[in-house]
Amino acid sequence: MLRTHTCGEARASLAGKEVTLAGWVHTRRDHGELTFIDLRDRYGITQVVAHAKENPAAHKALGKARNEWVLRVRGTVRPRPEGTKNPKLPTGEVEIAASEIEVLNESKTPPFYVNEETEVEETLRWKYRYVDLRRERSRDIIKLRHEVTNFIRNFFVERGFWEIETTMMIRSDPTGARDFIVPSRYYPGKFWALPQSPQQLKQILMVGGIDKYVQIARCFRDEDPRADRIYELTQLDVEMSFAEPDDVMSIVEECYTAVFERFAKKPLHRKPWPRITFDDAVRLYGSDRPDTRFAMELVDLTDAFRATSFAVFRDVIADGGAVRGIVVPGKAGATRKDIDGWTVVAKTKGAKGLVSFAIAGSEIRSPVAKFLSANELAELRRTSVAKDGDLVLAVAADYHTASMSIGTLRSHLGATLGLADESAHHAMWVYRFPMFERTPEGGWTFSHNPFAGPLTAEDANLMETDPGEARSSQYDLVIDGNELGGGSIRIHNRALQERALEILGVPKHEAAVRFGALLDALEYGAPPEGGIATGMDRTVMILAGLSNARETIAFPKTQTGYDPLLDAPAAADPKLLEELGLRVVAKPEKHD
RNA sequence: GGUCCCGUGGUGCAGCGGCCUAGCAUACGUCCCUGUCAAGGACGAGAUCGCCGGUUCGAAUCCGGUCGGGACCGCCA
Numbered sequence: 001m002l003r004t005h006t007c008g009e010a011r012a013s014l015a016g017k018e019v020t021l022a023g024w025v026h027t028r029r030d031h032g033e034l035t036f037i038d039l040r041d042r043y044g045i046t047q048v049v050a051h052a053k054e055n056p057a058a059h060k061a062l063g064k065a066r067n068e069w070v071l072r073v074r075g076t077v078r079p080r081p082e083g084t085k086n087p088k089l090p091t092g093e094v095e096i097a098a099s100e101i102e103v104l105n106e107s108k109t110p111p112f113y114v115n116e117e118t119e120v121e122e123t124l125r126w127k128y129r130y131v132d133l134r135r136e137r138s139r140d141i142i143k144l145r146h147e148v149t150n151f152i153r154n155f156f157v158e159r160g161f162w163e164i165e166t167t168m169m170i171r172s173d174p175t176g177a178r179d180f181i182v183p184s185r186y187y188p189g190k191f192w193a194l195p196q197s198p199q200q201l202k203q204i205l206m207v208g209g210i211d212k213y214v215q216i217a218r219c220f221r222d223e224d225p226r227a228d229r230i231y232e233l234t235q236l237d238v239e240m241s242f243a244e245p246d247d248v249m250s251i252v253e254e255c256y257t258a259v260f261e262r263f264a265k266k267p268l269h270r271k272p273w274p275r276i277t278f279d280d281a282v283r284l285y286g287s288d289r290p291d292t293r294f295a296m297e298l299v300d301l302t303d304a305f306r307a308t309s310f311a312v313f314r315d316v317i318a319d320g321g322a323v324r325g326i327v328v329p330g331k332a333g334a335t336r337k338d339i340d341g342w343t344v345v346a347k348t349k350g351a352k353g354l355v356s357f358a359i360a361g362s363e364i365r366s367p368v369a370k371f372l373s374a375n376e377l378a379e380l381r382r383t384s385v386a387k388d389g390d391l392v393l394a395v396a397a398d399y400h401t402a403s404m405s406i407g408t409l410r411s412h413l414g415a416t417l418g419l420a421d422e423s424a425h426h427a428m429w430v431y432r433f434p435m436f437e438r439t440p441e442g443g444w445t446f447s448h449n450p451f452a453g454p455l456t457a458e459d460a461n462l463m464e465t466d467p468g469e470a471r472s473s474q475y476d477l478v479i480d481g482n483e484l485g486g487g488s489i490r491i492h493n494r495a496l497q498e499r500a501l502e503i504l505g506v507p508k509h510e511a512a513v514r515f516g517a518l519l520d521a522l523e524y525g526a527p528p529e530g531g532i533a534t535g536m537d538r539t540v541m542i543l544a545g546l547s548n549a550r551e552t553i554a555f556p557k558t559q560t561g562y563d564p565l566l567d568a569p570a571a572a573d574p575k576l577l578e579e580l581g582l583r584v585v586a587k588p589e590k591h592d
Numbered sequence: 593g594g595u596c597c598c599g600u601g602g603u604g605c606a607g608c609g610g611c612c613u614a615g616c617a618u619a620c621g622u623c624c625c626u627g628u629c630a631a632g633g634a635c636g637a638g639a640u641c642g643c644c645g646g647u648u649c650g651a652a653u654c655c656g657g658u659c660g661g662g663a664c665c666g667c668c669a
Contacts, residue, residue, distance in 0.1 A: 031632085032625040047629070067619090084627050092629085109620060112603050116618080116630075120603065123661060176669040196669080223668040348665060449669045504669095548662095559662065 002072055002104075008044025010091040014077040021046060021096065022072045022104065024134065025065050026115050035062040039073060039096075042139065047086070047095040048073050054097075061101035068107035068114060068131070074100040126556050127564035133554070141551055145540045148263055149216055152236055152536075155255045161214035161238070164205060166198040168218070173514050175450065177221035180231075188581030194220035197533055199449060200518045202239040203490055206529040207521040213239045216536065225559050227548040228482070228538055234553075235485070236539075239531030245455075245473050248487055248532050249275075249429055252477060256484075256534075260425055263543050269424035277432040282400065286324065286407015288430055291481025293420035296413070298406055301325050301394055304379035310371035312353070316396040324402040325394035326410050327386045328417075332358040332365075334391050345412045346395055351405035357392040411481065420480070425542070427479045435463065435470040436503060444503050448474040451497065451518075452488035453530075460496065467503050477534055479542055487532025494522040 003022040010019070026040035033052040038045045050058040058075075065071060075096040086092030111127075112120040114134045125132040132138050157163060172179045172193030179193035195201075197219045205213050217237040225231060240248060253273055260268050274292075281290050284297045301323040305313040313323055328334075334356070343354040357380060358365040364377045372380075384392050395405045414420055435454060436444040444467060446452065454460040455471040462470035473489040491497040497519060501511045512519060540552040550556035557563045577583065 027629075027631095029628050029631050030625085031628065034626045034628080036628055036631085038629070045629095049627085051626075053626095081627070084629085086629055089629080109602065113619075116603090118604055118618085121599090121661070124603085177667080199669085221668065224666085226668085227663070229668070446669055451669095558660090560660090562660095 006043035007039050007041040007046040008091065010046045010077055010094050010096065012079055012093045015079050015094060017077050018074070018099075019077055019096065020072065020074045021048075022070070024107075024114075025067050025069045025071060028062070028065060028067065030063055033059075035059055036095075037062050037065060037071075039071060040134070044091055045089055046091045047080075047089075048075065048098050049095050050098040050101070055099055058098040058101050061103065062098065065101070065103065066107065066109070068110050068134075069103060070105040070107070072102040072104050073098050074102075122550065122556070123558060123564050126550075126558070129555055129565050138551070141540070141544050141546070142554060144263060144544055145536075145552055148259060148540055148543065149234075149536060151259060151262065152255060153214070153216060155258065156212075156214035156238065156251075159212070159251065161212040162210060163214050163216075164210065166195070166201040166205075166215065166217065168194060170195050170201070171514075177223045180220045180222050183580040183582055185579055196221050197235065198237055199451065199533075200515065202237060202531060203451065203518060203526075203529065204521050206239055206241045206490075207524065207526045209241075209527075211241045213237075213531075217533075225557075225561070228541065230537060230549050230553065231557060231561055232553075233549075234536040235533040236536055237531070237533045238487075239529060241527040241529040243489065243528075243530045245431065245475055245489055245530065248489075248530055249431075249475055252485075252487075252532055252534070253427075253429075256427065256477070256479075256539075259539070260427070260543070264425055265543075265545060266422075267424050269421075269426050273427045273429055275429040275431060278430055278434065279432065281430050282403045282407070286403040286405070286410055287481075288433070289476065289478045289481055289483040290407075290428075290430075291411060291414055291420060292426045292428065293422070293424075293480060294414050296326055296328070296410055296419065298403060298410070299325050299327065299384045299392075301380060301383055301392075304383045305372075305376055308372060308376055310368060310376075312355075312368075313396050316398075316402075319398070321397055322399040322402050323394050323396045324399070324406045325384060325392050326406055326413075327384050328391040328393060328413060329387075330389050331391035332360055332389045334358070339393075342393060342409055342412070346393075346405040346409045349405040349408045350401040351395040351397055353395070354409070355394045355396070357386075357394070359386045359388055359390045359392070361388060414481075425480055427477070429475050430478055431475040433472045433474040433476075434468065435459065435472040435500075436467045438468070443505050444468075446500075446504060448472060448486055448488050450501055450504055450506075450515075451490045453491040453496075463496075463499060463503065473530065475532075477532070482538055482542060484538055484542070485532055485534025487530060489528065489530035492522060492526040492528050494519050497522060 004020045007021055007023045021039055023039040023041035026038040026045055029036040035050055037048050039048050050062045052059045073096060075098040077094050078097050079093060080095050110131050111124060114131060117137060133142065153163065169182055169192035172181055172191055177196050181191040181193050184190045184192060198215060198217050202213055215237045217235055219233050219235055220231060222231065257268060257271060278288060281288055286298050302317060305323055306317060308314050339356050346354045355368055356366060359381065364381065380392065386392050393409060395402045397405065432455065433447045437447050439445045452472045452474050454463060455473045459470040474486060476486040477484045491500060498508050498511055502508065537549040537552050541549050546552065555565055
């Protein structure tokens with residue numbers, strides 16, 4: 001090694017010892033005859049000093065060095081003179097009196113500060129990620145990710161799980177997200193797909209008797225990215241044979257509890273974690289991933305307006321719908337503009353409108369007050385338990401739509417009004433999901449994935465008679481209102497799997513083509529099994545308190561998937577396209 | 593596919609019709625300086641205000657378009 005110690009190791013115990021350090025110039029303080037530099041590496045920062053009279057050569061070299069130059073420093077560790085120790089640095093007791101400086105490499109002036117915590121535009125950070133990674137903040141996040149990943153891997157391996165890598169080139173299937181595809185040279189016109197998850201493969205591993213599988217798996221989904229969503233995501237992928245839902249939830253809860261206790265900045269609010277049914281989550285929070293860091297539970301106002309002459313409520317209730325609301329504390333004074341904004345939020349989940357009721361003393365102000373009787377308003381106040389100065393917001397629609405609309409508004413208000421308790425992480429399980437949900441077209445879609453099994457034998461029967469009532473074995477891990485992952489006990493019987501796919505609109509013959517391998521495997525002694533996948537990017541995001549997932553990965557892309565570091569995507573060599581049997585028909589885009 | 597916000601020396605911000613010959617901080621360069629640690633001091637260089645077009649006597653500033661970035665909706669089993 002070019003060094004004997006790292007820049008984080010210098011301590012009083014090394015005093016008098018000759019050491020060699022290598023690292024980057026963090027800052028330089030030139031006092032003329034006396035020059036200091038702080039030398040930085042991954043491990044820390046050490047002050048190096050040289051005096052013009054004591055060591056002219058070293059002093060000259062330090063004077064010439066600039067930020068981010070790479071130096072090798074030989075010198076003697078010595079205690080700093082009394083009164084010049086720096087308690088802010090772990091190495092602040094000592095300094096290196098330089099005897100020899102070797103410039104390993106010079107550096108251009110960096111495009112942004114390494115030694116300061118200023119915000120820098122992301123595209124620039126990603127383009128110069130090698131500079132950005134030297135910054136303390138970036139390094140800490142990447143280190144955290146490494147430690148969390150390593151901890152989780154060890155956790156499962158220690159419990160008998162085998163880590164198995166699954167292939168990254170699989171069969172494309174038009175369910176779920178859009179696939180990234182890879183052309184084939186031997187089979188021109190045919191394509192592999194990058195896996196959206198190793199779902200089918202891990203189930204096939206169970207059929208192969210692997211019993212317990214774990215993988216920190218890269219997954220690819222070509223959907224428009226968001227702050228917490230990226231093209232390439234990493235998931236903790238786990239599968240267990242002969243498992244029941246509680247087995248999977250228990251081991252993941254144990255793992256995540258350990259992870260949060262070790263790496264999070266704040267405690268978990270409850271152990272063991274609460275488990276809430278999907279129905280209760282919708283009823284109380286209007287969400288399948290409730291943020292319980294604040295209360296503001298939904299109230300049901302249907303009964304208060306059951307006899308109303310107000311047409312909007314009356315018609316919805318007559319159709320079997322519901323009036324669902326929330327009480328916003330102290331917001332009776334909300335402006336028309338506020339309420340219009342909240343109406344837009346509620347409408348994104350299907351609400352036709354939003355009705356507000358401001359509780360002002362004995363009076364209730366509402367745009368629809370004139371259509372409602374005094375009795376109904378009194379009942380509204382009683383049912384909602386709204387206090388003077390509160391604002392009640394309500395949506396009338398079918399029960400699910402009304403609940404989800406108000407729930408979305410609840411989340412929005414929680415975020416914008418800063419209602420969440422920031423002193424603890426709220427982890428929970430949501431379970432007893434419906435197996436199928438209605439699509440806007442009137443068909444069925446799955447709430448988890450097409451391989452999730454029914455919760456009980458009774459639910460399996462309901463798949464035949466009344467699919468909408470069948471409950472799934474699915475369970476979701478939710479932390480602070482974020483869906484961190486989900487899993488289920490899988491269907492391990494070909495006929496039942498075919499039936500499930502049929503309900504989802506995939507006829508048997510088509511299923512045999514699209515899911516042939518898995519369906520065939522189910523006929524060769526597939527064990528009952530289940531598992532889970534959780535998002536590592538989001539996990540690290542929450543642990544580090546970040547608002548976007550890009551910072552948790554080493555080489556991020558922009559919102560449109562552009563990689564500023566590698567300048568990708570890029571055109572392919574025409575010869576390669578020829579070999580692959582591809583011709584580009586898209587108009588070239590002009591990117592500046 | 594859609595909505596909203598942003599684009600000003602290397603970086604981060606201010607300026608939002610004329611007072612801008614574009615301001616501040618920091619970084620950068622030269623010089624001074626023996627105990628600093630965000631060192632200090634003096635001087636200096638560095639920007640056609642993303643791009644195109646329009647309105648106006650006059651545009652960084654207003655309008656339209658476009659490119660890029662971000663947040664969100666759709667989408668994301």
